[in-house]
Amino acid sequence: MKAVLLAGGLLLAFLAPAAAQIRGTGDLGIVVERASGSVLIVETTNRTVLSRVEGLGDLSHASAVFGRDQRYAYIFGRDGGLTKLDLLRAEVAARTLQAGNSIGGAISADGALVAVANYEPGGVRVFDSRDLAPVADIPAIYADDGARSKVVGIEDLGGRRFAFSLYDGGQIWLADLADPERPAITRFPDIGRLPYDALVTPDGRYYIAGLFGEDGLVLLDLWRPDPRPRRILEGYGRGEQPLPVYKMPHLEGWSQAGDYLFLPAVGRHELLVVDRRRDFAEVARIPVQGQPVFAIARPDGRQVWVNFAHPLNDTVQVVDVPSLEVVATFSPGKAILHMEFTPRGDQVWISARDSDRVVVYDTGTLEELARIEARKPSGIFFTARANRIGF
Amino acid sequence: MRELLVLLLLLPGPAVAEEAPPAERRTELLYLLRQDCGSCHGMTLAGGLGPALLPEALSDRTVEGLAEVIRAGIPGTPMPPWGFEITGEEARWLARKLKEGIPP
Ligand code: HEC
Numbered sequence: 001m002k003a004v005l006l007a008g009g010l011l012l013a014f015l016a017p018a019a020a021q022i023r024g025t026g027d028l029g030i031v032v033e034r035a036s037g038s039v040l041i042v043e044t045t046n047r048t049v050l051s052r053v054e055g056l057g058d059l060s061h062a063s064a065v066f067g068r069d070q071r072y073a074y075i076f077g078r079d080g081g082l083t084k085l086d087l088l089r090a091e092v093a094a095r096t097l098q099a100g101n102s103i104g105g106a107i108s109a110d111g112a113l114v115a116v117a118n119y120e121p122g123g124v125r126v127f128d129s130r131d132l133a134p135v136a137d138i139p140a141i142y143a144d145d146g147a148r149s150k151v152v153g154i155e156d157l158g159g160r161r162f163a164f165s166l167y168d169g170g171q172i173w174l175a176d177l178a179d180p181e182r183p184a185i186t187r188f189p190d191i192g193r194l195p196y197d198a199l200v201t202p203d204g205r206y207y208i209a210g211l212f213g214e215d216g217l218v219l220l221d222l223w224r225p226d227p228r229p230r231r232i233l234e235g236y237g238r239g240e241q242p243l244p245v246y247k248m249p250h251l252e253g254w255s256q257a258g259d260y261l262f263l264p265a266v267g268r269h270e271l272l273v274v275d276r277r278r279d280f281a282e283v284a285r286i287p288v289q290g291q292p293v294f295a296i297a298r299p300d301g302r303q304v305w306v307n308f309a310h311p312l313n314d315t316v317q318v319v320d321v322p323s324l325e326v327v328a329t330f331s332p333g334k335a336i337l338h339m340e341f342t343p344r345g346d347q348v349w350i351s352a353r354d355s356d357r358v359v360v361y362d363t364g365t366l367e368e369l370a371r372i373e374a375r376k377p378s379g380i381f382f383t384a385r386a387n388r389i390g391f
Numbered sequence: 392m393r394e395l396l397v398l399l400l401l402l403p404g405p406a407v408a409e410e411a412p413p414a415e416r417r418t419e420l421l422y423l424l425r426q427d428c429g430s431c432h433g434m435t436l437a438g439g440l441g442p443a444l445l446p447e448a449l450s451d452r453t454v455e456g457l458a459e460v461i462r463a464g465i466p467g468t469p470m471p472p473w474g475f476e477i478t479g480e481e482a483r484w485l486a487r488k489l490k491e492g493i494p495p
Contacts, residue, residue, distance in 0.1 A: 035425075035434065060434035078433055101438055119439065150440065167440065196440065196469070212469055244464060244471035247430045248440060310427045311476065335426070353426070 025070040028087050029340065029382035031351065031358055032075070033375040034060045039075065040374055041090055044342045044349070044382065047360055047370040051090040057081035057097070063104045063252075063379050066386035067129060068111035073381065074129070076105045076116055084132055087383070094132040098125050104252070106156040109389070113177055115154060115162050122148035124164060126177060135180045142169030142189075153198025153209055153251065155390050157222060163207045165195035172198075172209060172220060172229060191218045191229045199251040200390040201261070201276070208232070210251050212266060215242075219280060232280040233263070233272055242267025243291065247309035250294050252390065257301035257321045264292035264306075271295055271306065273324060284324045288317055294338065297321075298345040298363055305348060307336045316350060318366070328366055332359040337377070343384035351377035410480050420477070420485055421493065431469060435495065441470060446492040457486035 028050075031040040038054040056062075058079035065074050072093060073085045080099035083092055101120035107113070113135060115126045126136040140149040149169035157163055160177040170193055174186040193213025200207050207220040215237035218229045249264035256262075256276070260283060263272045271286040290312030297304050304319040313335050318328040333352025340349045347369060350359050353376050360370040385391035412420065425434050431441035442448060449457065461482040464472035477485070 058433075058435055060429055061439065078439065079435075079437075101433065103439075152440075194469070213467070245469060246427065246471050248469060310430075 023088070025087055025383050026343070027383075028070070029349075029380065030064060030073055030075070030085070030087070031349075031372075031374050031377050032059050032062045032064070032379040032381075034062065034337075034353070034378040035376040037077075038375070039073075039085065040372075040377075041085075041087055042349075042358075042372070044347060047347075047372065049372060049374075053085060053090055053092065055092070056083050056085075056095075060378070061103065064381040064385075065105060065107040065114070065391065066381070066383050067107065068386050070383035070386045072129075073383075074105065074107060074114050076102055078102065080118065080120075082114070082116055082127065082132060084129070096127070096132045098127070098132075098134070103150075103152055104154060106154045106162055108156055108160045108162075108177070109158045110160065113160055113180065115156075115175075115177075117151040117154040117164055119150040122150050122166075122168070124151055124154065124162070124175065126180065126183070136177060136183050138173075138175055138183055138185065140166050140169065140173070142166050142171055152196055155198060155200040155207060155252070156204075157200060157207070158204045158389060163198070163200065163220070163222075165191075165198050165209045167194060167196060170195065172207065172218065174222075174227075188220070188229045192216065192231075196248050196266075197251040199255065201256055202254055202389055204389045206276075208251065208261075208263075210249065210263070210266065212245075212248070215239075215266075217263065232274060233282060236265060236272055236282070236285075237268060243269070245291055245309060246311065247291070247293055247313070249292060249309075254297050254299075254388075254390070255295045255304065257297040257304055260321065262286075262295040262297065262304045262319070264295050267291070271304070271319065286319055286324055286326065288326065289315055289329065295319075296339055296341070298341055298348070299343065300345050302345075303363060305339050307339060307350075310335075313337075330366070332361070332368075333357055338379050340380035340382055342382065349380045349382075351380055353377060411484050412478075412481050416481065417484070420481055421488075424485065424488075424493070436489070436493070444489050446490055449490050452486075452490070454483055454486045454490065457489065458482035461485060 027045045041050045057077045060078045075083045080102045084094040086093045099118040102118045105116040123139040149166035154164040172188040176184040192211040195209040196212045198209040209218045216231045216234040259277045273284040274280045275283045290308035295306045306317045314331045320327040332350045333355030335353035338351045358372040433439040436444040462474040
């Protein structure tokens, strides 16, 4: 009997490594393959692809957040699909088609709630992060006739609170889900025309929404007992005719470097720099080579990397923060869609959709470190996002 | 047999009677439509920040009207003008394709 047990134990010990290789998840991430409904699970230590997971629906414009254990990614598809992906097993842990058309989502600080911003039906839906069971539904009704607005710019604010903006309605809403059955909503109407995206600063203090229909952004100081929206950078276009925008800029993700925030101008080939410590006064306008889409600060805040809208989207520019100057311009491939830094900022991973590859750079030397084949790659998301407000 | 094929290809069928850009350009336009128009209208054209561009949604629009919107954009909204890279003929071809529906 003992012998059998022993043999069984040996067999298990023998099988175990293949079944469950022990590894951490701090250097893992995903690359969205937008056209084929698949994601690559990658690791940034040796810069390799671990696996490809398919069957996630329409992933054009997909984004992801991570559970606090950095094992599960929650992926928001364009078609309303919400997928919980197990990075260690490389398999779908749960999936739901929660709306007809969605734009992104956020996860609560305690990791319990995943909130999705939807275009159709316009509103926010909230799910239990364990099994994606529905928890709350917040229709974005903004007019007396019951009209619903597309929702954009959803951000976590700490606690079980989220902020988001109503694109058609021109409003910002705060939702507190301390009691998930009865979300407490605070509405700020008349913030301006066509808010298209938003960000929250890394400390969770300021929620800033970009407006498409006006030259300016809206700022909400969430540390005030009675927050009130107010304008910053008002009239930055000086009334000049804006240039056409062939892809909407993105605000989410950190564009804060030290006291400065770097914001893509809309309809101008400029980055607008404001100083948090001087009441968000404009510090500089940095001329860049096209309509900026993402302006993302390296985690240490020393550099800001910028990509651009069609048709000038084969180029990336690097801004040096101390001098506020563009110090590098180069082309990692065709149609650069996204950039993601490793947790300490030593590497940046850049997706080149029309070159079917991701290119990895050393951010210190700007040397290319690796090229990774991927099918029409778009968003790149690393697990370190789990630890940051606004990611 | 081969002659017959060539003949058939040369015959002005209904598709040829309506102006159409050369095959290579058509491929480029369809790629642009899915990927770059898709960034606002959705890769499947079912809608995003911009409205759906599926046949049901466009049934009451004329080809001319749609082509005009594509080339000139809609001022005061995010819909940008594409005239700098899409000709009138190409825009009308795209508009017809949109109204017919484009297989994935
Ligand atoms: C930056 C975002 C954006 C891009 C890129 C974009 N569109 Fe649009 N488009 C819009 C928006 C927003 C509207 C709706 C404007 C309104 O009326 O409020 C629109 C409207 C339209 C309409 C009118 C639809 C109707 O029902 O009347 C057509 C046609 C159209 N777009 C075609 C295109 C084509 C073709 C492309 C690519 C060559 C394209 N769009 C790229 C944002 C965009």
